[in-house]
Amino acid sequence: xxxxxxxxxALIPVVGALIGTIVGAFMILTADPLKAxxxxxxxxxxxQIEGNVIYPKVMGSKVKLPGIWVLASVIIGGGAGxxxxxxxxxxxxxxLYILIKEATQKREIRQKKNSECLQQ
Numbered sequence: 001x002x003x004x005x006x007x008x009x010a011l012i013p014v015v016g017a018l019i020g021t022i023v024g025a026f027m028i029l030t031a032d033p034l035k036a037x038x039x040x041x042x043x044x045x046x047x048q049i050e051g052n053v054i055y056p057k058v059m060g061s062k063v064k065l066p067g068i069w070v071l072a073s074v075i076i077g078g079g080a081g082x083x084x085x086x087x088x089x090x091x092x093x094x095x096l097y098i099l100i101k102e103a104t105q106k107r108e109i110r111q112k113k114n115s116e117c118l119q120q
Contacts, residue, residue: 020043073092
């Protein structure tokens, strides 16, 4: 029952995992307090791994964006615009990444042509 509860509440952005943890821990607390503490510690570790390792890797592969860009964009977007900032930050970071990548490639080609002209 607790896993179903956590699965459903995990669909709620930002606070879903917290709600699932609190309600699940309370349910376990009624049966065994030590197991409730173990549940909370496990869930905190799991959320850290998911948020800092798995999510950026999965999201980055879907939008062709390095994981560090995804993580940075979500942090910056959340700080700047809250929940809506988090929602729009990855697509904006993806566009910026492509623009920066293209500009860098053009600059490298231009520098290569300039160095070839100087050698002649």
